[in-house]
Amino acid sequence: MRKLYIIGIGAGDPEQITVQAIRAMNTVDVFFFMNKGDAKSDLVRLRKEICERYIDQRTYRIVEVTDPERDPSIASYAVRVEAWHQQRAIVYEELIERELGEGDCGAVLVWGDPSLYDSTLRVINHVIERGKVSFDYEVIPGITSVQALAARHKIVLNGIGESVCITTGRQLAAGGLPVDTENVVVMLDGNSSFKGLTDQDVTIYWGAYVGTEKEILLSGKLGEVAEIIERTRREARTSNGWIMDTYLIKKPVLV
Ligand SMILES: C[S@@+](CC[C@H](N)C(=O)[O-])C[C@H]1O[C@@H](n2cnc3c(N)ncnc32)[C@H](O)[C@@H]1O
Numbered sequence: 001m002r003k004l005y006i007i008g009i010g011a012g013d014p015e016q017i018t019v020q021a022i023r024a025m026n027t028v029d030v031f032f033f034m035n036k037g038d039a040k041s042d043l044v045r046l047r048k049e050i051c052e053r054y055i056d057q058r059t060y061r062i063v064e065v066t067d068p069e070r071d072p073s074i075a076s077y078a079v080r081v082e083a084w085h086q087q088r089a090i091v092y093e094e095l096i097e098r099e100l101g102e103g104d105c106g107a108v109l110v111w112g113d114p115s116l117y118d119s120t121l122r123v124i125n126h127v128i129e130r131g132k133v134s135f136d137y138e139v140i141p142g143i144t145s146v147q148a149l150a151a152r153h154k155i156v157l158n159g160i161g162e163s164v165c166i167t168t169g170r171q172l173a174a175g176g177l178p179v180d181t182e183n184v185v186v187m188l189d190g191n192s193s194f195k196g197l198t199d200q201d202v203t204i205y206w207g208a209y210v211g212t213e214k215e216i217l218l219s220g221k222l223g224e225v226a227e228i229i230e231r232t233r234r235e236a237r238t239s240n241g242w243i244m245d246t247y248l249i250k251k252p253v254l255v
Pocket residue numbers: 011012110111112113114115116117118143144145146186187188189207208209210211212244245246
């Protein structure tokens with residue numbers, strides 16, 4: 001039976017990879033890399049570095065494929081993403097069929113952890129539902145960008161007994177801060193949606209490229225640091241050609 005590993009590799013620091021991941025990687029015949037074909041090839045390079053650093057035998061192969069584009073003509077975000085997942089499923093299906101012999105082992109190296117804002121597991125489920133190829137698969141967890149952010153700022157995400165909400169820039173821009181939690185982690189925010197919250201008495205812990213040599217960390221009362229973060233973000237994105245940033249917004253503790 002073919003086997004596919006879905007391996008979380010951490011969010012940028014090659015040392016934030018687990019022993020379990022390294023063990024699995026050493027059994028892999030073929031790594032599948034989805035290449036976005038843009039400046040984010042930095043991310044592909046990191047995956048290659050991880051393979052070179054942690055795999056003892058040089059017998060593995062890397063197969064790079066271009067990630068299908070999302071169809072901009074589909075107006076609904078949810079429908080557009082679902083259509084994109086279906087396209088990706090066809091790509092994975094073909095890869096598994098073409099590149100993995102019976103008994104071979106393949107792997108997808110997932111940024112951070114596969115359980116958080118990543119489509120790989122949904123796409124693999126689509127491949128299984130399509131029923132054209134059969135394989136076993138196993139998920140190996142990784143350090144998320146949220147954990148990496150908290151560690152670099154040396155903070156606990158929640159106050160004592162409080163909850164934490166993880167959401168997206170899109171949700172924050174549409175609905176503001178969730179009312180039923182004190183701590184909000186925001187990911188996938190291409191538009192610095194925190195700008196809309198500067199009248200609120202909250203603290204922000206922001207990090208870009210966390211764990212990499214490009215890492216930038218900023219924190220403070222949102223009203224005081226929002227402009228600096230926005231400017232820093234804009235400049236870093238221009239000079240690097242891409243950015244990944246995450247932030248925690250904390251409401252004040254009420255006593
Ligand atoms: C598609 S999601 C992938 C999340 C990933 N699965 C994880 O576990 O962190 C991409 C988002 O993760 C966050 N992210 C990933 N790597 C990051 C890093 N090194 N520094 C800051 N944010 C990061 C950003 O919010 C980015 O928009």
